[in-house]
Amino acid sequence: MQQGGVSGMRSDGLVSRKRGRALRGGAAAALAAFAAVAIVGGPTPEAGAQGAPLTTTEVEEIVADCLFMASRVATRPDLTVAVVDPEGNSLGVFHAAGVPADAAERENRAATALSKAATGAYFSSDDQTFSTRTAAFIIQDHFPPGVRFFPGGPLYGVQFSSFATSDVNPIAFGAPGSTPAAALLGGATSADYPVPAAAEMRVRGDLGGLALYRGRKRVGGLGVDDGRHDGRLTIPNRVLSPDGCRDEYRISFSNLERARDLERIAVAGAGGFLAPGRIRATAITVDGITLPYAKPTRLPRSRAGALTPADGAFDPAFPLRDASTILSRFSDTVLAPPPGAGPDARDYVGQMPAAFPVQAGSDGILTAADVSRILWQGARRASITRGAIRRPIGLEMQCWISVVDTNGEVLGVFRYREDATLFSYDVSVQKARTAAFFSDDKVAWSCRAVGLFSQAFYPAGQQDEERAPLFQLQDGITVGLLTGGIPPAGFPLRNGITVFPGGVPLYKDGVLAGAVGVSGDGVDQDDIVADDAATGFKAPLAIRCDASTGPELRNSLRRTLNRLESLVPAGPAGVPATLGEVGLCFFHERLRVCRNALERTEFDVKPSWVKFPRHPGPVTIR
Amino acid sequence: MRARLLLPAAALCASAAACKHAPIDGNADPRSVETSRAVHGGGKPGDVTKGELGPAAREAVKFLPHGAAGGGPQPGTGPGDLARDEVPVPDRWRIGMPAWERGSRSDSPWDLGHWADPYHQNVLKGDYPLPGTQNTFLVLEATSISLVEKRKNPTPSGVFTRSAGSEPFFGNFHSRTQAETVTLSADLFHGETSFRPVDWRVFVKGAFNWNYTEAEENFALFADPGKGDTRQDRHTALQQAFFETTLASLNAKYDVVQARIGTQLFNSDFRGFIFYDEALGYRLFGTADDNRWQWNAGYFRRWNKDTNSGLNTLRSIEQDVVILNLYRQDVLELLLPRWASEDWSHGLTSQISFHWFQDDPSVHYDENGFIVRPRPVGSVRPNESKSRYLGWANDGHIDRLNVSSALYRVYGEQEANEIAGREVDVDAWMAALELSVDMDWMRWRVQGFWQSGDDDPRDGQANGFDAIFDNPNFAGGEFGFWNRNAVRLTGSGVGLVHGGSLLNSLRSSKIEGSQSFVNPGLRLLGAGWDGQLTPTLKVVTNASHLWFDDRSSIEYVLGQGALGKEIGWDLSVGAIWRPGLTENVIVKGGVSALVPGDGFRDIYTADTLYTVFGEVILTW
Incomplete structure (x- = not known):
């Protein structure tokens, strides 16, 4: 129904065409040209075939477009822009001129922007693309978020994966030779007990990250951050308080929209490298629910110029890199x-x-x-x-x-x-x-x-009932132990749990x-x-959890929690003094809460073992 | 003050031979004051002693209003009546008749009755005015509907399963329902029984429902799997409560303009395709040209329904309906005046109608914990819906061919259709046609139905048809599988078809959900045979073939492509047995089955689905 200025092209619903009125002269042509690029996903690139890696010029263009859009959105945030290649390797992190010079602040922003960029890239493929908004949508306590009595999202807790300390696949990689964990640990971010900065470097469900495409092939990811915390989805700075972990530990979905401007900037910055409409998350349903990609964004009417030194500079730890020089893992x-x-x-x-x-x-x-x-x-x-x-x-x-x-x-x-x-x-x-x-x-x-047994509510989604017995055990293990810097040697869960x-x-x-x-x-x-x-x-079959009785399940979880505790050093006696001790304290706090909840839980509903798709086949396109 | 009627003694019992005073009740002599008082109530003991009646009174007590005439003193038994030769009778209705035994007891038209006996004249059934009034009547009615039903319907095994080893998506399909509904209604009106339109009327109908359902999987009955797989529920409701009055009388043939205000039952067309509901309404209606024309103009505001019983609650849904319709009986004599004298030009009634519907955005969870508004599908956001229906329907016969048809077009807007994820314009069609021929005790029937479906669920055009609140009696009606049963679109939060509707609407719930104009539509072609095997037993059979009109919307919702076109064969057999040859005891039973076609098998399994039900309806 949206009649665009470019004839013959259906609006894809992402780039807003709400203004039907005629634009004057050159602005109209510029808008048409820019918008046309935005809609169809780029003209045939001069530099190589579909899927060719991003060149440094293209990375700079993307950064320039982000900064240009930032100057035009209402809040005018001071941006940090990160671009990664399809495997999460950094192609450059750019700090705008207005970003504070404080090293810890810059590290934090770099970590967040890289995480968003890599989340956008990691959650996409040539046949589908999810943005960080999509990631936020599928990890909430109800699916779809806000609808009572529905179980939690299908990827509940995925934001506790791909940590910087993971031995498998950290979310992003810096310049060759740098170890992300060492580079980011330390640096208090608030007066209270801080969260280790490495805890921010993981799969992120905060607005401002998406994947970049050349034609139909994925070529990388883009993430933008403005250093603000109130628009973030999970893990506030203050993790511990004198009375233990607080109920509002997970921020509700409504806070997410405060970072809306970052999403607009990312969409505008991606420009011709936006994913084609037919593979965006909105074309995909899970249990009948349409996944969101990004809200419609009105593009600016003119184009950005080239990057100048006055705009800011690349972070020395994450300089501008040529993607074609990076080898696949x-x-x-x-x-x-x-x-x-x-x-x-x-x-x-x-x-x-x-x-x-x-x-x-x-x-x-x-x-x-x-x-x-x-x-x-x-x-x-x-x-x-x-x-x-x-x-x-x-x-x-x-x-x-x-x-x-x-x-x-x-x-x-x-x-x-x-x-x-x-x-x-x-x-x-x-x-x-x-x-x-x-x-x-x-x-x-x-x-x-x-x-x-690990979601916020048990049975899943029933908010009139008690908390599930293993709720936030995952947070304790990942944020507490792993990013606190004390994964014990040979710890069986050394990249977290799912x-x-x-x-x-x-x-x-x-x-x-x-x-x-x-x-x-x-x-x-x-x-x-x-x-x-x-x-x-x-x-x-006889020992499977869906064939076990309630007491057997409770005993089994008790044994698991005991085993977990035995593998981890004891918490600090008094007030935690180092970041590591903060993490340990947090872990033991969560363990204690889980133990209490386990005793209270009535195991009156049977969990399922696995569930098959309704009709797994057929595969009709190869 | 109305003049009291006086019956001279001489008028009674004109010829002694004509009055046979045989006692009706074995022990009761209707001539005795005690007996008549016992039957009719009224009179005070001690007013008149036995045997001291005056000549008029002695005759009057032989002539008692038949049936159950209600209270009031026995004519002739008042203190002043002893020596009189004329006896006042309270109203002209209660002029008595001689007791007259004509053979079998039930065959006598002049029986004395009982207040609980609806087969004779009865003051509780509006045959006599209320005592003390001349034209105010009361009709009481009570019904009891007892239902037992067993079903096999696609049911997912659920995330919290009932038993180990529930890996496959589908679980146990069986479920069972028992329900008991009791209704009581009181109709107080001023008029002349059923002789003419009433001057005014107050009607109240209450209902009580108890239901019990048993399924074999969690999540089938409650959103909370911890509540298990059986459900028992009760609900009491005020189903109708309205005031009706005649505003104007147009001519001597009882063409009137009437108004009815309050919660009322209204069916907006012959078969209930668009709006058939008990809703709060302000309706003007009337007739013209000796009842050849009938018209309605009404505004309705719907009540929210109780989830498990379907009865009204006292909460209003924010849904407004305006209905205008016009009926013309014997329409062919009007359209084809040249043949107006032919027999075949009589018997077909035609109707044109306009519905306007507005549904404000709202959020609502049903009693079992499932969200019904907005629908849990697509992009879940409260949705405002406006739709307008233009319709043309026919019912009746042309010569020997019975015709029932309907054609509707709906257009409108939805602000945020969930499946489309955006604002949509609505433009959809529905058509239905049933032709039948009666041969003696048999009826041979063919039927066709079309509900348009949407060919692109994500664009700005919504081409799937949906009604406001339908309850169609078509393609087998309550005996047909597709009409009677609800089939959920498993793998999503909406239903494919709902109980009491033929439409593949993709609503979350027919009774509590909002309109959905992005749906696959339906094509139906079938035939049936009805037979009155005996005066008491009628058999209804039906066979229909069902297809989707366009599968694009369910392919999008399910994320599954290349679905087949066929839904399958809907086969049903039902029987209606009226053992007493009256409508007071009706026993219904039916078996219906759905043999899946390729499209249905692609979504569900190849299992044949079925429903078996038995229902006993008692009416007083």
Whole structure:
């Protein structure tokens, strides 16, 4: 219904065309030219074919457009702009001239902007694109947010993944040679107990991040930040207060809109590198709910000029880089079928990270051949499962499949195929480690079941009931332990836990052998792939948590919490003195709350083990 | 002051031979004062001692108003009546008749009755005015509807499952309902029973409902899985309460203009396709040209419904409806005056109508915890909806061919349709046609129905049709599967089709949800056969083939492409048994099944769905 100034083009609903009145002369032409670029996603680029990496000139253009838009939005924020490549490597972080010179402040802003940029890039692929607004939408206590009695979002708690301290896939990478964790720890941000700055460097659900596309191919991510905290979604600066963790620890969704200007700037700055409309989150529904991408943005009527030194400068820790000089962390792999797989078995082409080759379990239970078989079985199911979040409808799903042993060591990772979303790398390992940690020889837990006991409300979404027993245990482990700088050596949950579905434990000869975690598409799709990957190593039905009684579940969770406590040093006796002690204190606080809640919980509703999609197939487009 | 009627003694019992005074009740002699007092009430003991009646009174007590005439002293038994030769009778209705036994007890028209006996004249049934009045009548009615129903309907296994091993999306499809509804109504009016339109009327109807439902999965009945898989609920409601009056009388043929104000039942067309509800209304209606023309003009404000019973609550939904319609009986004699004298030009009634509907944005959760407004689908935001319907309907017969048809076009705007995620303009159609032929005790019927569907759910045009509050009696009515049952669009928060509606509307709930004009639509083609097998037993059969009109909207909502076109075959058999040959006891039963087609199988499973129900309706 919106009649644009450019004939023949449907408005995509993102760039607002509400003003139907005629614009004068040159402004009209400029708007038409600029808007045309914004809508269709860029003219054929001069520099190389579709998907060619961003050049430094293009990065500078994007930064200049962001600054130009910033000067025109009502709040005129002083911006920090970050651009990353598709694998989260920084291509440059730019501080506008008005940004305070304080080093800690700049570090914090750089961390936030990089996290937003990488979140936008990690949550997107060539077949779908999610912005940080989309991420915020799917992690709330109800899905859709604000609707009472509905269970929590499908990726509840994903913002506690891809931490800077992760051994798998931190959210962003700096200049070659720098370690993000060391560069960002320290620096109090308020008078009260601060949150470690590294806690801000993770998947972010704050407005201002999105992926960049050249034509139909993803070429990177863009994130903008203004240093303000009131528009942020999670983890306020003050984590601890004298009376323990506060109820408003998770800021409500309504605060999110305070950063609306940042979203406008990111959309305007992305310009010709915006994703095509047909793969944006608004074309995708989860349980019938349309995912948001970004609210409509009115573009400025003229273009930005080139960057000048007066505009600001790139952060020396994250200088302007040429994307074509960066090597991928992943190499193409062919996964062959295991022996005895049958005559119809075929190879599956994907990627594996150099950091985690296929290996046998450190606990001596799973062999390398077992791991290969599990990965292959998962890829086989993924190849016949329709991608719930990919467009057009009918494409196969793509996902990361990870296997860990009982100590949390990664035994093998397979990316089926080369376009599976990158946030899923860290999350698939998290899922496997979660399933392995919570399960033992008496009760087996899947990530879905752990998640049902970890949301704000139990049963999920029922806000008249009590808090769930494991609520915010995830925060204690990640924000408390990991970013506080004290992940104990060999800690089985060293990149955090996942509280949404996609991981199942593996049992060999009746004994817990590890777990497999799958991430990359809708959670039901992840579940069916994980379940199929575990063929031959499935948990015995009798000990599964959906076949266990209430007391058995309570005892099992008690054992898990005890085990967790035994692996972690005791908290400080008095007031915490260092950042590390703050984190430890926070962790023990959460553990205590969970223990109390566990005793109060009535286990009268049965959790499900895994849930398959309604109709997993067919895959009609290859 | 009306003159009291006086019955001279001589007028009674003109010929002794004609008056046979056989006792009706085995022990009661209607001639005795005690008996008549016992039956009719009234009179004070000691007014008249037995055997001391005057000549007029002695005759008058032989002539008693038949049935149950209600209170008031027995004519002739007043203190001044002893020696009189004329007896005052309270009103002209209560002029008595001689007791006359004509063979079988139930066959006698002059029986004395009981207040609970609706088969004879009864003051509680509006046959006599209330004692002390001349034209004020009261009609009481009570009904009891007892329903037992067993269903097989697609049900997800839910995130919190009932049993281990519930990996597949679909769980156990079976469920069972029992419900009991009791209604009581009182109709007080001033007029002449049913002889002419009333001068004024006050009507009140209350209902009480108890229902019990059992399903086999959590999440099927409550939003909170902790509440389990059985549900029992009760609700008391004021279903109708209105005042009606005649504003003007147009001619001697009882063409009138009337007004009815209050919660009233209104059906805006013949089959209930658009608006059939008990809503608060301000309605003018009337007839003209010896009842050839009938018209309605009304404004309605709907009440919110109780979720599990469907009865009214005392909360108003912010929904305003304005309805204008005009009926013309024997329309063919008007349109084709050349053939006005032919038989076939009589018998078809035609109607044109205009509905205007506005639904303000609101947020509402139903009693089971599910959000119904706005719909939990697409972009969830409160939505304002305005729609206008133009309609043309027909009902009746042309010669031997029975015709029932309807054609509607709706246009309007929705500020934020959830599935479209934006403002939409509405432009949709609905058409229905039923042709049947009666042969002796059989009726052969064919039917077709079309609800337009939306071909692009995300654009600014909403082309799917939705009604205001429909309750159609079509394509099998309450016996058909698609009309009777609700099928949820599993994998989303909305329903595909709702109970008591044929429309694939994608509403969250028919009774509590708001309009949705982005939906797949419906095409239906079918046939049926009805037969009055015996005077007491009628059988209704129906077979319809159903298709989606356009699957784009459900493909978007479900994220699943290339859905098939067919919904399947709707097959049903029902029976209505009236053991007493009256409408007081009706027993209904039915079996209906849906054999899925490729489109239905793509969304659900290949299982054949069914419903079996039995219902006993008692009316007094």
